[in-house]
Amino acid sequence: MLKNIPLMKTATFINHLKAHLCCPEQQVKKQLATIAVQQNDNTTSYQAFASCSVDVTKPQTTVYVSPAEQQLAQRYNLPANVTLAQGNTKKGNALSDLLGSITTRSEERNLGLLFLDIRNFTSIMEVYPAQTVLHVVRLLFLLFSKSIKENGGRIIETGGDSLYAVFGLDAPLGAVNDSVKASYAILNDLETFNTSYAIPQFGLDIEIGIGLHKGNVAVSYSDLDDLGHLTVMGLPVNIAARLQAATKELNNNIIISDEAYRILEPTANDDAISIRLKGISAPVPVRLLGYPYHSNLFATA
Template identity: 30%
Template sequence: MERPQGLKRVASSIRIALRPDRIRLASGVILMVFLTGHLLNHALGLISLNAMEVGRDIFLALWRSVPGTILLLGAISLHIALVFYKLLRHRSYRRLSGKDILQITLGLFIPPLVILHIIGTRVAHEIYGLEDSYTFVLFSLWVATPTLALLQSIALIVAWIHGCLGIHFWLRLKPWYEKKFSLLYSLALILPVISLSGFINGANEVERLFADADWRDAFFARLDLPPDLIGWAYTTRDIGFLVMFAALGVLILSRLYWTIRFRRRKVNAITYPDEKIVLAAPGLSILEASQLGNIPHASVCGGRGRCSTCRVRIMEGWDKLNPPSDKEIAVLRRVGAPEGTRLACQSVPTGDVSVIPLLPTTATVRQAFNQPAYLQGQEREIAILFADLRAFTKFSEQKLPYDVVFVINQYFRHMGEAIEENGGHLDKFIGDGVMALFGLSENSKTASRMALNAARSMANELEIMNENLKTDLPSPLKIGIGIHVGQVIVGQMGYGSATSITAIGDPVNTASRLESLTKEYASQLIFSDKVAKFAEDDFSELRHESVDIRGRVEPLGIYIVKDARRLPYFTV
């Protein structure tokens, strides 16, 4: 049974690797490596023309070898073909972002700008045996036809920006990219500058050499240009232009095709929360419909199906969507998306559907990667801890604002460290209170033990804090802690920058009530019977009572702890 499963995994990996978008990306990276090497070779002109020639020999040893030639020609052919295929399939360009439009536009300008340069170097070398050295190229561009020198400089900048945008769209989904962005951005700016500087410096050196008649005669004699080379080069360029115009015509016809095809079909009604409805033409994805109807919808990767931030829950009309592709399935698996989730950019309705966007419009790259399932909303049994400083309002009335802020920040730091060191998630600070969650990824036993350990640590930290600040405090700070465990709804909730992981449900209210009870019992910690049951320890020495909790029908058994520092440490 293992062998078929292994073969299936291998087949799945191969299928993913051979997806058109993966091949297009790989071919683009190869072309970017080639272009980077070419620019670095230009930059050697800052040293001398001879340095450029030495660099060229090394550069061509790689790219004019048989493997290098196959790799380069394959990358060029595949990239052009797959980009053309993508543009043909694109149903609408109106809702593309400015960066996407810029990248597409720059990409369309590259072939007409570089075709003559390619014909005059590599193609002429292969057909006529021309030695396309830097001296020859710089003479042809800078001395013989200065206008071409300007065009090739523009081509270099256009190709570089196009490639950098593509690399940016790819790498911005990597966790490390944000930290390295400033460095990479600086390198992306510096490289074309030093490349053009080297190009100009080398060209000036060729121009000085060309002023010497003996050098000029020797140069032309060694070059031995075929008489029909120039005419052939321009004729070949014109044929290339005709092919490009034909391709552009096909793209224009594809726009007419999509317009005519979908205007004949019934529009689809896409329903969003708050009863917002967008009437979208057939063929538009859910994300495109959102953009059409000005519905805020996250999409970090710009609708390329890479980031998953546009994912939606399909409430109605699952059967009226196109089947998810291998690409979409792989992305949804990566983030652990629950059943009923689709990528809005990859989902094309064929009828009326109802959806709920799952991420806020402020979603970042972090949400594009595998995250716990509870972030999207999940019912879990967890432990909830509430803590509150006693008589802090009175303290704050007697102190300057600076002193109050200093003390409260010290308190938050000590309590936060105690909670996090014991595996808790610091939910929020409420005034001088703290709410923490335990067991977001663990079982109830571990959650209860972690919460009790955290209470013990918090009591110890408060003692340390009181000792450190005894000269600033009129009396030692006191704390009340309440812990309860129960079934709650956990998820990422809030709005905008105030979004955070939190929990809602009756156990949260109960934990808060237990914290309030510490005042009545003059104790430092109160935890429920349920916490004690899951913790699986002997608490017979502790005071135990049953109390009525507002909002609960039945009395709740509680354990009262005068000093939480005396709790044993629980193994988790």
């Protein structure tokens, strides 16, 4: 029984715990990331991330929570032989503490942010079958992903005709510069793709819009279907997304905030223009780094 296990190294203890729970692939093995700690009364308990104790010495489950919270515990598939005991928590209960540990604690990072959107996507959907459009978008995103990764970026989300990437997770000092290099590499990829494939095969001259920004954001990892998922959130993310949308009205396919641009050109003091962004109270100074769209048609969503 685990109650007889002496103090041991963290990795060894976790292996014992996983074997006892008989759920090596369950998400709970990370929620119960644990260290055996010797209490003042010479008993051994097992401490979870959020300092709620987890008693695995009883064969049956007894979760001392409300019916609604117990239903939530069942939705998270907590092992049947785990008993959540009230720990020395200042507020809440063991279940809320355990659920709070499903995602890792977020950390603040200063990152470069890139939002990209395919411009004439709606008009393409009106002309071509969904399978054809999906095929073209997947091919494009494979190219864009390569350019992003080669310049130190990581794609956080994709959805339909858009993607969102961050730079600086590994090399924060060059984050903005890397995002700009990736943007130009993407434009080069797109030109080659249009010339050699999209135009001759489908008569499509595809355009994109890119918004670039930087700033302090919250970064956290979580488990979705046992896959590591990186979440990046914060006001700078919203601003980058709005800058991407502004490429249409400004008729330029790459827009960067002046704040980010000054990382590249610290002495720059002209050519910035201030624009209003949806949901942002103050005007945002920006720079135009790209090229005009081929026609007004391609400036539409």
